[in-house]
Amino acid sequence: MTPSAFDQFDLLASRVPDEAVTHSLAEDIAVQGARIALITLDNQLGASKPTTLGPNTLIELGRTLETLRDRAAAGEIDAVAVTGKPSYLVAGADLTTVKQLGEPALGTQMARLGHTAYDLLADLGVPTFAFINGVALGGGLEIALACTYRTVSAAAQGIGLPEAFIGLIPGWGGVYRLPRLIGPEAALRIMIENPLSNNRTIGGREAFDLGIADALFGAEDFLAESLAWARDVLAGRTSVQRPHAVDPASGDPDVLSRWDMAAKAARALVAVKTGDAAPAPAKVLDVFEAGKLATQKESAELEVRTLTELMQTPQFRDTVYAFLDVVQRRGRRPAGAPDARLARPVTKVGVVGAGLMASQLALLFARQLGVPVVMTDIDQARVDKGVAHVHSEVDKLVARRSLSADSADRVKALVTGSVSKESFADADFVIEAVFEELSVKKQVFGELEAVVSPECILATNTSSLSVTAMAEDLAHSERVVGFHFFNPVAVMPLVEIVRAPRTDDAVLATAFVLATSLKKTGVLVRDAAAFVVNRVLLRLMGEVTAAFDEGTPAEVADSALAPMGLPMTPFTLASMVGLPVAQHVSESLQAAFGARFHVSANQQALIDAGIKGLWAPTADGGKEIPPSTMDLLSFGDSPSSAEQVLRRCQDALAEEIGLILEESVVAAPEDVDLCMILGAGWPMHLGGITPYLDGVGASERVNGRKFHP
Known part of the structure; x- marks a missing residue:
């Protein structure tokens, strides 16, 4: 028997014996003279269980592709197509599996395994087609990108590369192939802007408009229409145009300039969204920029090294907890919900x-x-x-x-x-x-x-x-x-x-x-005043405002929370919410819980003067407090340093969340984490607000114990 390129990964697969394998179910389909081998990716666990990619899944896919490569070479098939079970192509890597690969060498093996399978799909000896019938996230979308052609269902939802959101990079070729297919600007929208915007994904129609897919069909006859379209492509009756595609290797100055400008704009967005506190988005951009003039193989090596590095970071482990344990599991099984x-x-x-x-x-x-x-x-x-x-x-x-x-x-x-x-x-x-x-x-x-x-x-x-x-x-x-x-x-x-x-x-x-x-x-x-999200946020904002009122410079107070990587600074958030609304909720909370909720006289002065925010933009793109605004305010003589404000806020959060749990406002710390992630944009890389407070010592300083033993 001819050795398989995937034999080298058997030890990796043995480390995750409980993987829910997504099988590669292959069948030959004759479409008016065209012989197409169709692979259906199916975990056979029913409609509600998403298909995912772990080592055993990728090895099975790879060995199936090896068989089809040999059949293509023998002239038995004209093309290979990949689709999924209803509503799913593939929902991405199996994070439960990835979380178990603690050793760097295993992480490297996992990264190389994906490339070995996808590179085979990209160079099979016959044209390959991806029929995107539903969710195609991360490695799922990268399967489609490795194919020669793609169709998409108009009903498909959940298409994207969310790796920056979960602490990784699109490391199985997506960061290289996508910008060449749809242009650097649109690719970074998919890889950076959408993940950092509450993990937004796109639907089938938008995927077609962007150029990710070459054809768009309705859901009812999607597979039949996709197969007929593939037949026409193979027969030369349908030609595929890709007006958004670019090739930086051509040396075209316009393409190279667009690449650089797109990266610069994305880095500015990352700074705004995360305060550069999360490593993954910057790593995506590093690989994107390094890959501009690289070959696909050179980019793959960098992707493998970067994935291995990121899988070892505490931010990735925290993100997996936040995404998998909190958002996915806790969110889908809400505590206390009736039948x-x-x-x-x-x-x-x-x-x-x-x-x-x-x-x-x-x-x-x-x-x-x-x-x-x-x-x-x-x-x-x-x-x-x-x-x-x-x-x-x-x-x-x-x-x-x-x-x-x-x-x-x-x-x-x-x-x-x-x-x-x-x-x-x-x-x-x-x-x-x-x-x-x-x-x-x-x-x-x-x-x-x-x-x-x-x-x-x-x-x-x-x-x-x-x-x-x-x-x-x-x-x-x-x-x-x-x-x-x-x-x-x-x-x-x-x-x-x-x-x-x-x-x-x-x-x-x-x-x-x-x-x-x-x-x-x-x-x-x-039923308790301000419930969870606003109670926690207003306690946080109140501490920053109190520090400002006590004499801390505005720049120091407003930037003190930068290590948290929050979506926006406290003063910016206050102006977005509306100063009157923030003040009204603060007053309600002070009435309910006492003086630990600060009601700012300075903020009331701004409201009375009709001023909507502390900061005003400057001509050079910066921000300042106008002199006319400063004239309305009065301050104490007890300024704090940024470090003191940060620690003060950490301790206040630990106290308030401890009280929320003591009062049984929610059932467990995970529910506070879920509320803050989904309702306030608490950064995924911090792993939820309660693990963060445990990690910085605030839980034990204030409550005498951690939220998570």
């Missing part, structure tokens, strides 16, 4: 309010649920403005090719407005998004109870007020639940689901099922 079978159907939604938040909610419900949504407000002008905003956002989705014209028309038709709450009479779920004032919300709920059905669920999008108090005067307070979204609604994946003392299980179950249907992650929180 989903108790959930009630939701066939019509009401939104009280027609402002910006209400409009975002209306669009989300209409687009994701496909049910009628009615918005109300106190006058027709406000209602019309809200509905018009929804329509304009739908038009933007069409312009970005994220939504077809037909789908856009359907979404627009689902969203209507009214000045009468009588329009909610047949609604199953009504959510209020009105002014953050308890008396106003109680009045709204009282008016709603008079018109809705007995089974209708009443939800509040409050960020800090008592859900219990809102419901206390209702005849059926058990129907009330908190359903707190984060801004911007379309982007932020968290919903804090608030159970008041009388909220019943059917209502709560409906809320969790609804969150999932909206493609959000629901976390159960007890």
Whole structure:
């Protein structure tokens, strides 16, 4: 028997005997004279279990490809195609497996294994096709990039290279092949901008528009149409044009300049998004830049070395915990959620309010649920403005090719407005998004109870007020639940689901099922002021603001948290949230919990003067506090250093999270981590906020013990 190139990896595979293997199921298909060997990647674990890539999977794929290479050489087949089980091509590397490869040599072997398999696919002796029928992430997309041609389903979702988000690089050829296929700017959008923007992915239509795929087909007959298209390509009846493709090896000055400018812009984005505290995004760019004039083989060697290095970093281990254990596992199995079978159907939604938040909610419900949504407000002008905003956002989705014209028309038709709450009479779920004032919300709920059905669920999008108090005067307070979204609604994946003392299980179950249907992650929180995310954030911001008020220079106070790599500085966050909103929540928290929540007189002075933020831009692109703003402020004489502010904030966070857990606001530290990652953009490379506080010693300094023993 001829030795296989994959025999060298058998020891690596033996280290992960429990791997859920994604099998390479090969069959010959004759398509009007074309003989195509079709590989279907399938773990045979049912529709809900994503296919992934571990050592045993890659070895099986490689050996299957070796057999097909020999058959191609013998003239038995004309082409090879790769597709996946329904809804998945491949969801990327098996991180559970990768996490087990603690020794550098094993990490190197894993990196080389991927290249050995993908290089074979790229040079099989006959054309190769990838039929991207669903999720294609990381190594899954890199399989497609290694093929000669690609088709994609219009229904496919979850396409991308998220490695920078999880502490790695696209190390199986993606960082080399993608920019040559679609251009450096678009490639870095996929490899840097999207991963650092809440791990955004793209759909099939956008993948086609960018040039990742050569053809786009509908979901219903995707495989048949892809095979017919492949036949026509093989027969020369269809030619493939790639207008976005570039070749830096050609020496074209324009291409080389674009490459450099794209890298520079991406590095600036990484600095803004992570404060350069996370190593992986910078490493992606290092390999991208080094690969500009390299051969594919030279880039592969650099990718292997870089992957090996990154797999040994504490940031990667922390990211795996945050992504795999918290976001994936904890997020999909929320603690305390009732049996989903108790959930009630939701066939019509009401939104009280027609402002910006209400409009975002209306669009989300209409687009994701496909049910009628009615918005109300106190006058027709406000209602019309809200509905018009929804329509304009739908038009933007069409312009970005994220939504077809037909789908856009359907979404627009689902969203209507009214000045009468009588329009909610047949609604199953009504959510209020009105002014953050308890008396106003109680009045709204009282008016709603008079018109809705007995089974209708009443939800509040409050960020800090008592859900219990809102419901206390209702005849059926058990129907009330908190359903707190984060801004911007379309982007932020968290919903804090608030159970008041009388909220019943059917209502709560409906809320969790609804969150999932909206493609959000629901976390159960007890009814306590500001719940989790805003309580933690406001404690953090309050400490920075207090240090500033005490006399710490603004630049020192605002940059002190840079080692955390947060998405934005505290003062920038305050201006984005809105100083009045931040002040209002701080006042609510101080009223609930006392003086540990700082209410800033300086911030109130800015609000009273109509100033929206501390910083103002300068002509050279920097920032400053204008003299007119400084004249409004007063300071103490106890300045702190950046190190002192950072330690102060760490200790405050440890104290507040300890109290949140002591009060049973959530079930466990993992739930705090989940809330902060998904609701506040807490950096993945820090592994969640509670492991970070353990690591810097704050948990033990303040609470006498770690959150994670």
